[in-house]
Amino acid sequence: xxxxxxxxxxxxxxxxxxxxxxxxxxxxxxxxxxxxxxxxxxxxxxxxxxxxxxxxxxxxxxxxxxxxxxxxxxxx
Amino acid sequence: xxxxxxxxxxxxxxxxxxxxxxxxxxxxxxxxxxxxxxxxxxxxxxxxxxxxxxxxxxxxxxxxxxxxxxxxxxxxxxxxxxxxxxxxxxxxxxxxxxxxxxxxxxxxxxxxxxxxxxxxxxxxxxxxxxxxxxxxxxxxxxxxxxxxxxxxxxxxxxxxxxxxxxxxxxxxxxxxxxxxxxxxxxxxxxxxxxxxxxxxx
Numbered sequence: 001x002x003x004x005x006x007x008x009x010x011x012x013x014x015x016x017x018x019x020x021x022x023x024x025x026x027x028x029x030x031x032x033x034x035x036x037x038x039x040x041x042x043x044x045x046x047x048x049x050x051x052x053x054x055x056x057x058x059x060x061x062x063x064x065x066x067x068x069x070x071x072x073x074x075x076x
Numbered sequence: 077x078x079x080x081x082x083x084x085x086x087x088x089x090x091x092x093x094x095x096x097x098x099x100x101x102x103x104x105x106x107x108x109x110x111x112x113x114x115x116x117x118x119x120x121x122x123x124x125x126x127x128x129x130x131x132x133x134x135x136x137x138x139x140x141x142x143x144x145x146x147x148x149x150x151x152x153x154x155x156x157x158x159x160x161x162x163x164x165x166x167x168x169x170x171x172x173x174x175x176x177x178x179x180x181x182x183x184x185x186x187x188x189x190x191x192x193x194x195x196x197x198x199x200x201x202x203x204x205x206x207x208x209x210x211x212x213x214x215x216x217x218x219x220x221x222x223x224x225x226x227x228x229x230x231x232x233x234x235x236x237x238x239x240x241x242x243x244x245x246x247x248x249x250x251x252x253x254x255x256x257x258x259x260x261x262x263x264x265x266x267x268x269x270x271x272x273x274x275x276x277x
Contacts, residue, residue, distance in 0.1 A: 013098025014108035021112045
């Protein structure tokens with residue numbers, strides 16, 4: 001479950017809500033999107049086809065791709 | 077591999093997320109951004125805060141009944157990890173809540189593809205969800221079936237402020253009720269100046 005670390009508002013606009021999530025939570029979101037928006041079997045199928053360059057550059061592919069990259073990035 | 081803790085990245089990413097969120101919530105969006113830090117990594121994902129009943133919805137309805145999405149991936153700069161870099165962004169505008177079908181424009185920035193021989197497209201590009209029968213017929217003669225919305229039209233890397241201004245000017249997106257045209261103009265101009273001063277690429 002995401003943990004809310006900070007939230008608030010000011011007259012000069014509303015600052016970003018800050019939360020921390022796990023890679024698994026992002027992959028779960030990719031999984032739902034791959035099933036619901038692309039008719040795939042899940043995030044693994046999406047990841048395989050995304051990395052192999054087999055998917056067209058559509059709105060859904062792009063959005064799910066950003067999440068996938070965040071989840072998979074090993075850091076340095 | 078877990079990334080080393082990098083408080084400078086966290087501070088920088090939060091500051092950047094706050095700036096973008098405040099820009100949006102003082103111009104056209106009633107909803108702020110959410111910055112999701114990924115545990116164990118120097119990685120953050122920026123999107124709008126979703127409604128509680130639609131936790132995966134990233135689009136926000138604007139005053140004209142259209143919808144906007146801001147999605148940005150932030151990472152620690154590879155040369156100087158204290159600096160926050162944008163690894164990817166996608167700003168899009170949809171004419172209805174059926175985003176996958178009714179999106180109109182999408183500005184993408186993919187700097188990590190620079191130099192990738194398998195990625196021949198401009199790293200900053202715009203997609204337009206349009207139909208042009210002459211284009212379709214011509215491309216068919218070339219043996220190409222790529223539809224117009226999949227074409228990567230080159231553009232420069234645009235700031236969020238330029239995208240917001242574009243929506244206001246071209247699509248008549250209304251300003252938030254308590255904001256004057258002058259206030260919004262000032263917000264966007266100041267934000268654009270910050271963007272130009274801070275960007276690393």
